[in-house]
Amino acid sequence: TDKVLARGDIIACSFYLPDTDRIDLRGEVARVSKSDLNVFNYGVKFLDIHSESYLSIASFIERSAATGPA
Numbered sequence: 001t002d003k004v005l006a007r008g009d010i011i012a013c014s015f016y017l018p019d020t021d022r023i024d025l026r027g028e029v030a031r032v033s034k035s036d037l038n039v040f041n042y043g044v045k046f047l048d049i050h051s052e053s054y055l056s057i058a059s060f061i062e063r064s065a066a067t068g069p070a
Helices: 051-067
Strands: 010-015 023-034 040-047
Touching (some): 023 051
Antiparallel strands (some): 023 040
């Protein structure tokens, strides 16, 4: 994103994964890096994640690791 955030900022995240309903979570910015294209990349630690969302994300990561990048 071109938005500037700092470590510790709390953000709202909303996204879809394949074969899931929309996932809405709050997250804390845990990592910040700037790319060569003048945009920022962020690592986010999800807060108060429900078990259904956790399982959907974990399953997506597991499938992605097995098949390579989407």
